[in-house]
Amino acid sequence: xxxxxxxxxxxxxxxxxxxxxxxxxxxxxxxxxxxxxxxxxxxxxxxxxxxxxxxxxxxxxxxxxxxxxxxxxxxxxxxxxxxxxxxxxxxxxxxxxxxxxxxxxxxxxxxxxxxxxxxxxxxxxxxxxxxxxxxxxxxxxxxxxxxxxxxxxxxxxxxxxxxxxxxxxxxxxxxxxxxxxxxxxxxxxxxxxxxxxxxxxxxxxxxxxxxxxxxxxxxxxxxxxxxxxxxxxxxxxxxxxxxxxxxxxxxxxxxxxxxxxxxxxxxxxxxxxxxxxxxxxxxxxxxxxxxxxxxxxxxxxxxxxxxxxxxxxxxxxxxxxxxxxxxxxxxxxxxxxxxxxxxxxxxxxxxxxxxxxxxxxxxxxxxxxxxxxxxxxxxxx
Numbered sequence: 001x002x003x004x005x006x007x008x009x010x011x012x013x014x015x016x017x018x019x020x021x022x023x024x025x026x027x028x029x030x031x032x033x034x035x036x037x038x039x040x041x042x043x044x045x046x047x048x049x050x051x052x053x054x055x056x057x058x059x060x061x062x063x064x065x066x067x068x069x070x071x072x073x074x075x076x077x078x079x080x081x082x083x084x085x086x087x088x089x090x091x092x093x094x095x096x097x098x099x100x101x102x103x104x105x106x107x108x109x110x111x112x113x114x115x116x117x118x119x120x121x122x123x124x125x126x127x128x129x130x131x132x133x134x135x136x137x138x139x140x141x142x143x144x145x146x147x148x149x150x151x152x153x154x155x156x157x158x159x160x161x162x163x164x165x166x167x168x169x170x171x172x173x174x175x176x177x178x179x180x181x182x183x184x185x186x187x188x189x190x191x192x193x194x195x196x197x198x199x200x201x202x203x204x205x206x207x208x209x210x211x212x213x214x215x216x217x218x219x220x221x222x223x224x225x226x227x228x229x230x231x232x233x234x235x236x237x238x239x240x241x242x243x244x245x246x247x248x249x250x251x252x253x254x255x256x257x258x259x260x261x262x263x264x265x266x267x268x269x270x271x272x273x274x275x276x277x278x279x280x281x282x283x284x285x286x287x288x289x290x291x292x293x294x295x296x297x298x299x300x301x302x303x304x305x306x307x308x309x310x311x312x313x314x315x316x317x318x319x320x321x322x323x324x325x326x327x328x329x330x331x332x333x334x335x336x337x338x339x340x341x342x343x344x345x346x347x348x349x350x351x352x353x354x355x356x357x358x359x360x361x362x363x364x365x366x367x368x369x370x371x372x373x374x375x376x377x378x379x380x381x
Contacts, residue, residue, distance in 0.1 A: 007187040014153040014180040015040035018109055018173070019048060020188065021157025022081055026196055027107070029056045029078040031069035033088060036122050037177040038111035041083040063088040067095035067108075074104040075233060077224025079161055079198075083109035086119060089128055089135070096170060097136035098235045100258070103212070103222075105164035105199055107157070109173045111180045112288075114366050123366030124177035126288055129343040132172045133317045139255060141262040143171045143269055144317040147179055148291040151186045155194075156314065162197040163269060167261055168219045174316065176339065178289035178368055202229060212254065213240040218261030262318060271314035272323050276302065280309030282333040282378055285324070285348055287313040290337050290369050297374035308378050319347045328355045335377050337361035337369045 012020070018041055022030075030045040042059070049055035056073070060066040066082050073080040084092060089110045099106060112128045114120025132144045143163050147156040156173055164171040202209050202221040211231035213220050223229040232242035237254055239245045262269065275298060277283055282301075286294040291312045301308035311327060313320060327334070334356050336345040345360045352358060359377050363369050 005190065007189065009185055009187055011183060011185050012150055013040065013183045014147070014150045014175060015111070016044060017150045017153035017186055018083070018157045018175070019044045021154040022107070022161065023048060023052065024154075024189075024194065024196070025158045025161035026079045026198065027081050027161065028052065028054050029070065029073035029080040030082065031058050031060055031066040031073065031080070032082045033060055033063045033066045033084070035063075035085045035088045037113055037180050038083045038085045038088075038109065040180075041109060041111075063091040064095060067092040067099075070106050071095060071099050071102065071104045074099075074106045075102070075225050077227070079105075079165065081107040081109070081161075083111065085111045086113045086115050086121075086128070087117065089131065093135040097138060097140065099170045100136065100140040100142065101235050101237075102233050103168045103220075103258070104170065105168050105222075106170050107160045107164055107173060108170060109157075109175070112174060112176045114364070120366040122177065124289065124339060124368060125364070125366065126174075126176055126290070126339040127341075127343070127364075128174065129316060129338075129340065130346075132174055139259075141169070141259045142317055143167070143169060143262065144315070145171065145173050145271070146287045146314055146316050147173065147175050148288055148312060149179065150182055150184045152314070153179065154186060154188075158194055158196070159271070162195060165197045165199045166219070167265070168199060168222055169262070174288070176288045182289070206230065210240045211242050212238060214253070214257060218257050218264070266318060266322075269315060270318060270320040270323070272320045273312040273314065274323075275310040275312070277309035277311060277327055277331075279307055280327070280331050281307040282335065283309045283311055283327045283331040284335045284337065284374060284378070285311045285313065285344070286337055287316060287344065290339060293369050293371045294337060294374050296371040297378060300371065300375050301378045304379065306378060313344070316344065319351070321351050324348060324351045328352060332356055334358045335361065335374065337374050339363050339369060
């Protein structure tokens with residue numbers, strides 16, 4: 001019996017791991033503009049992507065143009081990606097809305113730093129959570145993922161591309177400066193150990209193709225532009241052929257389908273991990289680098305005889321409601337630490353509806369929330 005090949009191990013920072021995951025997922029186009037603390041993603045892509053078989057890297061004149069280029073590359077059939085932080089994320093919002101309406105699959109990585117405006121350029125924060133959900137205008141579904149360590153940066157980058165392609169939608173990957181710049185040893189999975197999803201292309205003749213028609217999954221096939229399938233792309237509400245419409249019935253059909261293609265697959269999209277939650281009386285709900293502090297605090301509390309648990313959110317939106325409701329069945333106390341004024345705690349409170357006491361721990365000074373801060377609140381009872 002042949003011996004199984006060992007995993008390749010590398011010493012990498014979070015931003016490097018994002019690039020590794022993106023390339024493993026099949027990313028072949030990167031359009032970006034540098035901004036700390038995400039710049040390493042662009043710098044490494046500039047070096048690595050042109051060395052791949054058909055990889056294209058381009059630095060645009062600003063964040064607005066880079067988002068437009070990524071949308072164009074996606075429509076042309078590429079798995080496309082960009083990365084930014086803070087002010088750049090704000091500039092990308094208009095074109096992000098266009099991508100939502102055009103159903104252009106792409107990945108947008110936002111390495112969060114302090115804000116608003118220029119804020120704390122190289123200091124960690126988690127203040128872009130609600131912006132990721134609601135930053136672009138109008139009712140729109142969005143998938144927002146998170147990573148808490150360097151290994152997860154690789155894995156969630158692959159997941160982000162898979163979800164973008166599977167659901168024909170933009171996917172946002174939120175990490176914070178600490179996760180992005182932490183260096184640790186990670187394993188590079190073998191190709192047969194991870195799934196790579198590519199968008200469905202039409203199999204019918206071009207004259208039968210309707211680019212935005214209803215399907216069982218709510219996701220229409222998507223051919224590359226220039227492949228013989230003609231379709232109109234617009235940011236306006238449109239009919240099944242992509243042409244602008246103001247007819248109420250067609251507008252309602254479009255908007256309901258955009259939401260339904262996400263809503264009906266919550267089981268696939270809402271990712272999370274639980275640590276000792278089965279008998280927990282107090283549960284910490286955390287994400288990003290703060291989840292690492294929370295895990296250590298929970299283990300320390302257990303050693304002290306307190307039944308503590310952790311719900312680590314890997315999907316931030318759509319918010320994992322069922323996971324939270326499951327915990328509410330036995331935990332009377334919830335603790336939500338985050339590096340903002342309480343953005344995810346709003347979601348927790350919305351789901352809890354008064355069924356548990358909720359304590360928040362918030363830092364907005366560019367400093368990480370230490371395990372000791374979380375442990376103190378856990379032990380207060």
